[in-house]
Amino acid sequence: MYVPDSNIVNVAVTGAAGQIGYSLLWRIANGEVFGNRRVHLRLIEVGEGLKAAKGVAMELMDSAFPFLGSVKIEEDLHEGFRDVHAAILVGSKPRGKGEERADLLVANGKIFGPQGKALAEAARPDVKVLVVGNPANTNAAIVAAHAKGLAPQQITAMTRLDHNRALAQVAERLDVHVSELSHMIVWGNHSASQFPDVTELRLNGHPVGNKLDEAWLTDEFIPRVAKRGAEIIEVRGHSSAASAASSAVDHMRDWFQGIDTEWVSVALPSDGSYGVPEGIVCSFPCRLVDDQWEIVQGLQLSDFQRERLDATVAELQEEFETVKREGLV
Ligand code: NAD
Ligand code: LMR
Numbered sequence: 001m002y003v004p005d006s007n008i009v010n011v012a013v014t015g016a017a018g019q020i021g022y023s024l025l026w027r028i029a030n031g032e033v034f035g036n037r038r039v040h041l042r043l044i045e046v047g048e049g050l051k052a053a054k055g056v057a058m059e060l061m062d063s064a065f066p067f068l069g070s071v072k073i074e075e076d077l078h079e080g081f082r083d084v085h086a087a088i089l090v091g092s093k094p095r096g097k098g099e100e101r102a103d104l105l106v107a108n109g110k111i112f113g114p115q116g117k118a119l120a121e122a123a124r125p126d127v128k129v130l131v132v133g134n135p136a137n138t139n140a141a142i143v144a145a146h147a148k149g150l151a152p153q154q155i156t157a158m159t160r161l162d163h164n165r166a167l168a169q170v171a172e173r174l175d176v177h178v179s180e181l182s183h184m185i186v187w188g189n190h191s192a193s194q195f196p197d198v199t200e201l202r203l204n205g206h207p208v209g210n211k212l213d214e215a216w217l218t219d220e221f222i223p224r225v226a227k228r229g230a231e232i233i234e235v236r237g238h239s240s241a242a243s244a245a246s247s248a249v250d251h252m253r254d255w256f257q258g259i260d261t262e263w264v265s266v267a268l269p270s271d272g273s274y275g276v277p278e279g280i281v282c283s284f285p286c287r288l289v290d291d292q293w294e295i296v297q298g299l300q301l302s303d304f305q306r307e308r309l310d311a312t313v314a315e316l317q318e319e320f321e322t323v324k325r326e327g328l329v
Helices: 019-029 048-062 077-081 101-122 136-146 160-174 214-226 228-236 242-257 303-325
Strands: 008-014 038-044 068-074 086-089 128-131 155-157 185-187 195-197 264-269 281-289 292-295
Touching: 008 019, 008 077, 019 038, 019 048, 019 242, 038 048, 038 077, 048 068, 068 077, 077 101, 086 101, 086 242, 101 136, 101 303, 128 136, 128 242, 136 155, 136 264, 136 281, 136 303, 155 281, 160 185, 160 195, 160 214, 160 242, 160 264, 185 303, 195 214, 195 303, 214 228, 242 264, 264 292, 281 303
Parallel strands: 008 038, 008 086, 038 068, 086 128, 128 155
Antiparallel strands: 155 264, 185 195, 185 281, 264 281, 281 292
């Protein structure tokens, strides 16, 4: 298949030589994310990763993708982000067994300020940014604080993996196919405090109602989804990679090509919706309006939902206070 080079998309991926990059880049290069456009990739890496990225670029070339235009390896952020339409910020350290994602806050947080600044200075003004590196919400808040001139909703963090995990758990419980479910919500932080919420969930368009019992929801479903990352680390020995890449593909494909459902879960800087303080990057149900994520309004929250949302927001505020104290925002 011949794809003309008149319809191009420039895409930066940081941490391109890591576990997630090794899965993500192939899904981007095969045309899944940006549709019928030729993709020019910038692989942004540091240190040892720069040499490994050369190998990744060689393998991408050897895959002979019709949608792949070029692959460049960059260490300099301004060169890496120059004129990009999309930036996927993965590069950072993953947690190990027994650690929480917030334990990475100070070490990884330092990476994201300079990236936010360089994005604002070098990327296209309509660049769409997804932060994957953990702790993803607060790293995205750091990017947003430094990306002067970009609109807050251009900077997102990934909770689509939690959203997908939640759908998969319910599908298994109800013995239905995951594609029959919609209207899942993940509120809050990509952390153990997150609130996967089935209140609005629909099966083939109809409310799921009381098909899911409360004891299962509170004692099994919520903690299982919220701690799935740690469970993967325990069982696989490394943090999730292919499923994380797949969720990044879902997030960016939907953003660039539209969604076929009413909403999905996206973490973005709060505008005060649902009482979440402005500025912190919180996961909400979001729809796409004119190519931009917009928080779904008007959902009535029960006391239980309010309590869970408040708890995860309190953790986000604490994380934000920590990065403020460290001078990262
Ligand atoms: P990895 O260690 O395999 O790869 C990380 C890569 O980032 C390395 O190649 C490293 O050289 C590079 N890197 C480090 N600092 C960099 C910088 N300043 N600029 C550019 N590149 C840099 O890790 P991984 O498994 O690919 O995970 C990456 C991150 O994604 C981790 O923080 C992990 O916790 C996070 N993650 C998030 C989610 C999510 O749902 N939000 C899911 C899975 C993993
Ligand atoms: C995940 O949810 O799998 C990732 O955030 C990795 C982790 O540290 O759990």
